[in-house]
Amino acid sequence: MNKNSDLWLPGLACTPSPNFDDRPGDETVNLLVIHNISLPPGVFDGDAIEAFFQNRLQADTHPYFREIADFKVSAHLLIRRNGQAQQFVPLNRRAWHAGISCFQDREQCNDFSIGIELEGTDECDFEDAQYRSLVNLTRQIQQIYPAITPQRIVGHSDIAPGRKSDPGPHFDWARYRAAL
Numbered sequence: 001m002n003k004n005s006d007l008w009l010p011g012l013a014c015t016p017s018p019n020f021d022d023r024p025g026d027e028t029v030n031l032l033v034i035h036n037i038s039l040p041p042g043v044f045d046g047d048a049i050e051a052f053f054q055n056r057l058q059a060d061t062h063p064y065f066r067e068i069a070d071f072k073v074s075a076h077l078l079i080r081r082n083g084q085a086q087q088f089v090p091l092n093r094r095a096w097h098a099g100i101s102c103f104q105d106r107e108q109c110n111d112f113s114i115g116i117e118l119e120g121t122d123e124c125d126f127e128d129a130q131y132r133s134l135v136n137l138t139r140q141i142q143q144i145y146p147a148i149t150p151q152r153i154v155g156h157s158d159i160a161p162g163r164k165s166d167p168g169p170h171f172d173w174a175r176y177r178a179a180l
Contacts, residue, residue: 033109
């Protein structure tokens with residue numbers, strides 16, 4: 001892969017976020033982090049997630065948005081409830097999804113990870129279409145980054161325990177891993 005060319009997965013809607021930068025040095029991507037998101041919390045529709053990742057979330061449109069409107073965050077990919085996926089950051093760039101994080105004594109997981117957001121919450125089950133899309137995307141990512149083995153696919157809660165709880169107790173890890 002040419003280090004200077006951005007890596008966008010074919011067939012996905014591209015919704016570029018400005019919230020990314022280059023990975024440090026010759027960093028090897030070897031971790032996949034699964035998240036969940038809904039904006040406002042518990043609402044599954046609209047363009048608030050895209051607006052949030054593109055720094056155009058209108059703080060006055062929902063009380064919760066006042067708390068987060070100035071945050072600069074992104075993920076590489078988002079999978080909607082219907083299984084539709086979109087990409088915000090090229091896979092070879094560092095998306096700002098993990099925050100303060102640590103995996104196997106390595107801090108700053110954004111440096112060496114891919115972040116996938118599932119539209120959902122800790123309080124609800126994820127949809128069959130989301131699992132199908134997640135498995136498909138994971139396989140594509142593993143073709144590009146073979147160091148992402150099953151042991152190196154984790155939840156946000158695994159790399160930021162006590163601070164983050166996603167993808168939450170309703171994410172079926174056994175189903176996901178078996179499908180891979």
